[in-house]
Amino acid sequence: MAAGADSCFLGFDFSTQQLKVVAVDGNLEVIHQNSVQFDSELPEFRTHGGVHIHEDKLTVTSPALMWVKALDVLLEKMRNTGFDFSRVKAISGSGQQHGSVFWRKGARRTLNQLDPQKHLHHQLQECFAVRDSPVWMDSSTSDQCQCLETAVGGAQRLADITGSRAYERFTGNQIAKIYHSKPKEFSETERISLISSFASSLFLGDYAPIDYSDGSGMNLMDIFEKQWSRVCLDAAAPQLAERLGDLTPSTAVLGCVSLYYTERYGFAESCNVVAFTGDNPGSLAGMRLQEGDLAVSLGTSDTVFLWIRGPRPSVEGHIFCNPVDCSAYMALICFKNGSFTRERIRDECAGGSWECFSSALRATPMGNNGHLGVYFDVMEITPHFAGVHRFNAEGQRVASFEHEMEIRALIEGQFLAKRVHAEKLGYKIIAGTRVLATGGASSNKDILQVLSDVFSAPVYIIDVTNSACLGCAYRAVHGLEAEAGASFTETLRNAPEPQLAVRPAPGAQEVYAPLMLRYAALEDQLLKDHQKSQHLL
Ligand SMILES: Nc1ncnc2c1ncn2[C@@H]1O[C@H](COP(=O)(O)OP(=O)(O)O)[C@@H](O)[C@H]1O
Numbered sequence: 001m002a003a004g005a006d007s008c009f010l011g012f013d014f015s016t017q018q019l020k021v022v023a024v025d026g027n028l029e030v031i032h033q034n035s036v037q038f039d040s041e042l043p044e045f046r047t048h049g050g051v052h053i054h055e056d057k058l059t060v061t062s063p064a065l066m067w068v069k070a071l072d073v074l075l076e077k078m079r080n081t082g083f084d085f086s087r088v089k090a091i092s093g094s095g096q097q098h099g100s101v102f103w104r105k106g107a108r109r110t111l112n113q114l115d116p117q118k119h120l121h122h123q124l125q126e127c128f129a130v131r132d133s134p135v136w137m138d139s140s141t142s143d144q145c146q147c148l149e150t151a152v153g154g155a156q157r158l159a160d161i162t163g164s165r166a167y168e169r170f171t172g173n174q175i176a177k178i179y180h181s182k183p184k185e186f187s188e189t190e191r192i193s194l195i196s197s198f199a200s201s202l203f204l205g206d207y208a209p210i211d212y213s214d215g216s217g218m219n220l221m222d223i224f225e226k227q228w229s230r231v232c233l234d235a236a237a238p239q240l241a242e243r244l245g246d247l248t249p250s251t252a253v254l255g256c257v258s259l260y261y262t263e264r265y266g267f268a269e270s271c272n273v274v275a276f277t278g279d280n281p282g283s284l285a286g287m288r289l290q291e292g293d294l295a296v297s298l299g300t301s302d303t304v305f306l307w308i309r310g311p312r313p314s315v316e317g318h319i320f321c322n323p324v325d326c327s328a329y330m331a332l333i334c335f336k337n338g339s340f341t342r343e344r345i346r347d348e349c350a351g352g353s354w355e356c357f358s359s360a361l362r363a364t365p366m367g368n369n370g371h372l373g374v375y376f377d378v379m380e381i382t383p384h385f386a387g388v389h390r391f392n393a394e395g396q397r398v399a400s401f402e403h404e405m406e407i408r409a410l411i412e413g414q415f416l417a418k419r420v421h422a423e424k425l426g427y428k429i430i431a432g433t434r435v436l437a438t439g440g441a442s443s444n445k446d447i448l449q450v451l452s453d454v455f456s457a458p459v460y461i462i463d464v465t466n467s468a469c470l471g472c473a474y475r476a477v478h479g480l481e482a483e484a485g486a487s488f489t490e491t492l493r494n495a496p497e498p499q500l501a502v503r504p505a506p507g508a509q510e511v512y513a514p515l516m517l518r519y520a521a522l523e524d525q526l527l528k529d530h531q532k533s534q535h536l537l
C-alpha cells in the first residue's frame with residue numbers, strides 16, 4: 001500500500017442509533033474510534049433508539065438535522081482528543097440503508113457556501129423540505145409496493161430488474177408515499193439523497209451521487225445496467241431522475257472535502273472523499289468477506305450477507321451491487337427484530353444485564369430441550385408477520401417460558417431463522433465455511449457460541465465491532481488506488497485477518513439439523529396463518 005504510516009483514513013457510519021468513526025493509519029492499524037449516541041447525546045431530538053415511531057406504528061422517521069448535529073459533535077469530540085485532521089488523506093463512510101433525505105430548493109447553495117465559523121446544524125436547519133426522514137424501520141408503504149410491482153409486471157419481474165421485489169422500507173416506495181402524502185414538500189425538493197450520499201454531501205459541500213451498492217436498496221435501480229430503471233422511476237414519482245442525480249461506482253473518488261473542513265478542523269485541502277455506501281456493504285468491506293464466507297451483523301437490525309458472482313434475484317432476500325468489486329454482487333437478508341428484541345428480553349428476563357443474559361445461555365442446553373420460540377415484536381421483514389409464539393417439545397403452543405428458557409429460545413430462534421433463510425437463498429454450509437460476526441451484539445461471546453452451534457461452523461470476529469466504519473476507512477484507502485486498477489483485496493492484503501472467536505460445541509450438528517427443519521415448518525405455518533387472517537391466501 002502506497003500511503004506513508006503517518007497518513008490516515010477515516011470511515012464514518014451514520015447508523016440507526018449513533019454516528020461512529022474509525023481512523024486507520026497508513027499501516028491499516030486502527031488509531032482512533034469515536035461515536036455520538038443520538039438518544040443520550042442529542043436528547044433535544046427526543047429519539048428512542050435513534051428514531052421516532054409514529055402513532056400508526058408503521059411510520060418510522062429520524063430528524064435529518066439530528067444527523068447533521070451529530071457530525072458537528074463528533075468532529076468536535078475528535079478535535080478535543082487532539083486528533084490531527086491534517087494527516088487524513090481520504091475519508092469514506094456509510095449510512096443505515098434505504099433512508100432518504102429531501103433537500104429543499106436552495107440547499108445546494110447553502111452547502112456550497114458553508115461558513116467555517118458556524119456549526120453545520122445552524123446553517124442547514126432550513127435545508128430539508130421533509131424534516132423527518134423515512135428510515136429503514138418504516139413499514140407504511142404497502143400500497144406503494146403493490147403499485148410498483150403492478151407497474152413493472154409483478155414481484156419477480158421487479159426483482160429481476162432491481163435485485164429485490166418491492167419492500168416497504170425501500171426508498172422508491174418511500175418517495176412515492178411522500179409524493180402522494182406531502183405534495184407541497186415534494187415540489188419543494190431539489191434533491192433526494194440516501195443517508196449515505198447525504199453524509200458525503202456534508203463533507204463535499206455539494207450534492208454527492210448515490211453509489212451503486214446502496215442504490216441497489218431503492219427498488220429504482222437496474223442492478224445489471226447500473227442505471228436508474230425508467231419504468232420504476234415513472235411508477236414512483238414524476239421528474240425523479242433529476243431529483244436523484246447520477247449514480248456512481250462505490251469505489252469512486254468524488255472530490256475533496258469542502259473548505260469548511262479545512263478551515264474549521266484543519267483537514268488538508270487535498271483530502272479526498274470516496275463515495276459513501278450502505279452500512280451492510282460497508283461491513284462486507286470491513287470483514288474483507290471472501291466468497292464462501294457468510295457474514296452475520298447483529299446491530300439494530302440483524303442481517304446475513306454473502307459475496308456472490310452470478311446473482312439470481314428472487315422474491316425473498318435482496319441482491320445488491322458489490323461495494324468493492326464492480327463485477328460482483330452481494331446477497332442480503334434483513335431481520336427487523338434484532339437488538340431491540342434482545343434488549344426487551346434482557347430487561348424482562350435478566351434484570352437488564354447482558355452478563356445475566358449470558359449466564360442464562362451458558363446454563364441452558366443446546367436445543368433448549370425442544371422449546372422453540374419466534375419473537376417478532378414488530379412486523380418482521382423476513383418473513384412478513386408479527387407476534388411472539390412459543391412452542392414446547394411436543395409442538396404445542398405455550399403462553400410463557402421460564403426466564404432462562406426464554407433467553408435461549410430467543411437467541412436460538414433468531415439464529416435458526418438466519419440459517420433457514422440463508423439456505424433458502426441457496427447458501428450451503430460446507431467444511432471450511434467461516435461465519436463472520438459483527439455489530440454490537442457480536443461483543444457477546446455466549447451469543448456467538450449459539451451462532452456457531454446453530455450454523456455448525458466456526459465464528460470469526462474482527463477487533464472493531466463496527467465493521468462498517470472500518471470497512472469505509474479501508475474503502476477510503478482503496479479509493480485512491482482503485483482508479484489505477486488495484487483490487488480491494490490487493491490494497492488490503494496487510495490488514496489484520498478476522499480472529500477465531502468460537503467453534504461449534506461437539507454434537508451441535510446433531511441437535512440443530514432436526515431443529516432447523518422444525519423451525520422452518522413452524523415459520524411457514526405461522527406465515528400461512530397470518531396470510532389467512534389478512535385474507536391474502
Ligand atoms: N454485550 C452485549 N450483548 C448483546 N448485545 C449487545 C451487547 N452490547 C451491545 N449490544 C447491542 O448492540 C446494539 C448496537 O449495535 P450497533 O451495531 O452499534 O448498532 P447500529 O450500528 O445499528 O447503531 C445495542 O442496541 C445493544 O442491544
Ligand SMILES: O=C(CO)[C@@H](O)[C@H](O)COP(=O)(O)O
Pocket residue numbers: 015016017095096097098136169217278279280299300301302303332334
Ligand atoms: O434495512 C437494512 C438492510 O436492508 C438495515 O440493515 C439497515 O441498513 C440498518 O442497519 P443497522 O443500523 O441496523 O446496522
